[in-house]
Amino acid sequence: MLTVTELDKTYTSEQRTHQAVRGISFDTRKGEFYTLLGPSGCGKSTTLRCIAGLEKPEHGEISIGKEVVFSGFRKIFVPSHKRNLGMVFQSYAIWPHMTVFDNVAFPLVSGERKLSKEQIRERVTNALSLVKLDSLASQPAPLLSGGQQQRVALARALAHQPEVLLLDEPLSNLDAKLREEMRVQIRILTRRLDVTTIYVTHDQLEALQMSDRIAVMHDGRIVEEGTPKQIYLSPRTAYTAGFVGRVNFFEGLVRTSQSEDGMARVETSIGVLACHVPEGSRHSPGEKVLVAVRPEGIVLSVDKPEASVNVFRGVLEASMFAGDTQDCIVRVDHQEIQVKADPLTDLPANASVYLHLPPARCVIIRGLAG
């Protein structure tokens, strides 16, 4: 549906040049919810703005459906207003001089297709009822709350039934509770309308919950792309593992590659770790690798667990009760390991505890980079 190929975008000012986007490529299916995830300054918003036509890249190609809207090589640049997009801005960008109705109607009266008054009224009412704001149609826009403005922005972006919906950190200005609610709302809405959505965020939880696929970005590049499960459970880079949630890293050397039990053995500073090797991945003995284990993947117990592999003894350094979990730091030899323990377990300070790292949660990451 939306295809981005080898996109480059450099900002030049008098003082310096900054290459914000370096050769980004990705492809989305019709109706897919695709998220660009990364810290601020990674180029995700710039990529989105290039897709929207608000920035002009130097190289690469962007096509929406069958239409090429940008091609550096063929010197094609279709301006924003001819790209048939819907976009929600971080600031919502609700026009304060118009009513809610006029805001949502604007794309319909501005577009090239001419619609009758009744058609416009019907579509605006539809769009507003999608976001449950039908009762506020005649309100002046500045009187709305943040959450309502956000929904108006969404209705406005969807009113003219765009081929692609672009969302630029739309939830970052909402309070936590509202944000959770809107995540669900947006996801339901985009699925129902089957609109291809590009979502930009720095919030990994948002990305994991909402996306069909996630592209993790760093320094103008896509570091890794995959489904939320792939990205979270079996990241292929240390950067992804570290950015998407918390993680313990163990440096080590592969001792035996995949043996009969389907596991590889890695020698680390705390001992030998048996690690699950996903399909199609291969490690050779002697290779330097990083093993990533998420805190919630580790089982903490006071008594010795029954498991035969990956059981270590350590000292509880600290524990913090967090409601749904206890965040613990356990020292094994000289390595501090973050663990999420059951909130009901009674843990005295400096207790001696056992950690079990199930092999399925031990992910081998090639190379030490990042």
Added chain:
Amino acid sequence: MSYRVAVAVAFLVAILVLAPLVTIGWMSFVPDLPTLRGPYTLSNFSVLAEKTTYQLLLNSVIFSVLTLVIALFFGFPIAWLVERTDIPFKLTIRSLVGMTILIPTFLQAIGWVLLLSPTIGIMNQFLTKTLNLPLVMNVYTMPGMAFVQGLSFMPIAFFMLSAVFANMDPALEEAAYANRIGGLKTLFRVTVPLSWPGLLAAIIYMFMLGMAVLEVPLIIGLPGQIHLFSSRVFTLTRASSSVPQYGVVGATSVVFLAVSMMAAFYYSKVIRKSYRYAVVSGKGYRPRLTELGPWKWVGGGFVLVYFSLSIVFPFISLIWMSLVPYIQVPSIDALSSVSLGAYRYLKNQMVIESLANTAILIFTAPTLVIVLSVLVSWIVVRSTMPGKLTLDRLATIPLAIPNIIIAVALMYIALIAGPFFPVYGTVWILVVAFAISHITFGTRTLNAAMIQIHKDLEEAAAVSGAPPARVLRRIMVPLIWGPLMEGWIWLFLLSFREVTMAATLHITDNAVLSTVVWVLWSNGEFDRAAAVSVVLATLMGVVALVARLIGTQIGGRTTLKV
């Protein structure tokens, strides 16, 4: 806005701004009548060898300096009183000062001539004939001219310094008070030095304006035999005895322009520096107000003196003059000759025509300036067009061109390129001249307004399918409507009081109301001139009041080109 439109706008601005400069240069090389064909000559520049040229320059400089001294004498204390003390009626003082900008200086000048002319002046007649005192106050002198001009520049000093005082961190003054340093000492040791960059900017700005003004030099300077650059350029273009000496005008103007450009350059440097000096502490402080106590009567008295001199005296004398057939000291005898006869002149063809011309000018000129400025500012603030900063700088050039030079250049262009620019002797040449001279104000106002508008609001419209022209019309313009209208009304009022260019470009059919006053005055028809002046001032007052009621802040701007 498509690329092509943007380029067209840029070209139009370049032509409007550069045409007067190029034309002045051109005419200085042409010997006699305006022509595009040669021969060219350097003989016009013989003015550079004449002693009178330097005498003119010296006179202009003395006049400007004296003028700004007078303006600061009133402006500095009154700005300080309003911004930094508990003097009552601050709002009233502010708006009255704002209104004073709008009074055409030549009305004040006429008023003061009627009062202080050594032979006919009412005040002098009273002092010398009735009280038998020696003549001390003669308006037809350099100090007399500077006095009248200074009164009319006071609002500029006032507003520029108000901004400085309002932004000054009161903690600095408080520190002085806390160390038991008295009020006056604090004023001179702390307040004045701290406001120096702003004060310097105001001084240079007023100096520039002083070099360029025409009204006082015409009305007081000519009969007083005190010639300045501006009045010299004016008289050269309309030498009644022979052919206008455009070549000499050109050469003289080149010198004039050079001085003005240098001052403008220095001004922009000081302005940039004063931003660095600006004390913006960020925390929302309320400036500590000096309690005047009984001194407020002195302060209030001082403010009253200013308003009496700038408004009350000249206007009472104008009204009186409009009611009597010849200048006389008000007395029981004189009252018997009071009549509204002079006002009958308002039905004269020339006045009616001038009213129509005035209407055209005050509606089209501000609109032209605003439309052009919206386009220019939008390109400068929002587009990625290469060279947009050059365009922005182009738009500031008119600040450095004296209005009379813009007028002379346009007249010359109209004479040599009539078929392409058929505006000679019409009100439209005045509209164009006004637009050129005020594009700086327009673009500064709208740049500031547009920068305030969040870029997302326009981008959201573009993504919604709106082409650039529609984004401008439906999003940007409505969002800046307030400052845009404020700018329009301000220009509307300024165009109403415009006289320098109107008088310079006046032929026969393109008189506006202010030109009528000038023509009548120079014909010696004082009562009629006064009657039209009173009407002009009344109209002005009504319009300004209406504008004020609409909610426009008049006179809030600091860098006005008046």
